[in-house]
Amino acid sequence: MKQLIEERQGESAARCGHTPVLHAPPVLPVHEGDCEIEGQRVRFAQHALVFLEGDPADRIFQVVDGAVMLYKLLPDGRRQVVELLGPGDIFGLSFKPSFDSSAETLTPTLVTSFERTAVERSPNFLARLNRCVQSQICALHEHAVLLGRKSALERVASFLMRFVPLHICPTHHGREQLFATIRLSMTRQEIADYLGLTIETVSRAFSELRRRGIVSLERQDEVKINHVCGICRLTGTH
Template sequence: MSIAERGFLTEDRIEARAGNRRGFCSRDIVCRQGDPVGEIYRIERGTVMLYQILRDGRRQVVDVICTGDYLGFGDGSVQDCFAETLTNCEVTAWRIDDAQKCVVWRDAFSRAMQRKLGAMHDHVTLLGKKTALERVASMLMRFVPACSGRLCPGTPPAGYAELTHEIHMSRQEIADYLGLTLETVSRAISQLKREGLIEAPRPSQIVIKDLCRLCRLAVLH
């Protein structure tokens, strides 16, 4: 008996059946905190910021996710956070009842959640033990996945000179992600510039000048 005959669907068949590949512009809301969970989304292209709003209006950015990551599953019944696009994005959406029948989808989702669990542990360590400067350095190292965290080979990438990245988050959003104030983030970036680790030609752009020193400052290697 085939998988489909047993009531399970392949991921391709679910995508064809649901047909809901969607495009979002920068700063669109994909789902809202408190909404019922009806669909689960996979990011195919782009970057999304997840945040919670407390009853008194304060915001905590809980994650920044990108291609291959999933969102929208909340606590199983309601969305536990807002999902706001930081860039133009494409996502694939599955209805919950369809997704639960897909063996291929469940395997891919499980692997993605394992990676996310490790990232969450790293972020708890960042919030609990790292200084403000180390937190900002860790945030910047996220833009160099081949040389950050457990993947750091101990040497810069071949041909490395400097790395330029567009920062799609405001300074306040970075502060809300790192558990810092806006003023503290601004001071940390200024210090990194004075020490020659980075340049900031524009508020939305960071140039990493000394990758290894930044990596060590982030306590990643």
């Protein structure tokens, strides 16, 4: 596992964007019902650039394992992380001939990439894509609410709830003292850019949650949620 991480930290940053076919061997013919699409597996190190906004969008990607963020930059340097993606999620979609955002891994990540034109010709793939994309749209809607209408503390609470598996809160009414330990694998800056805040504000929100005893920070990017329902109530959603 460790050895894979090293694989291509340097060059991917340099040759921004769409990764050409390297020596990388594992090409898997994805057998999709009646039609086959060539899927190409590529491994990326942590914090590696997959593509840049503006690069020609002739391939689309699916996360197999790991995490990816999509972000956009304003000319003066302001950044907004627009999506966080995990296993199964598809990215690199665009209705223009170039990507509308940049993609960077958060952890060592394995993705499969497909030729765009091939995808668009495959009905089975389109059906799959369709389902994926609909859940992404829902997530984007939810995120718009967060960015447009929630306070800093609500944003951070909502952010943490993303990582709580299966949303334990509403189902286990009996036990209030539920906890969960989660690994963020994002820097404060990345979190801030995702939540539309500054690092300082994110930090203060974490401190506030800790002060209230709702979370403990085990390590910098590892949070123990002592009281899932407590966080849940702070999201503004319930």
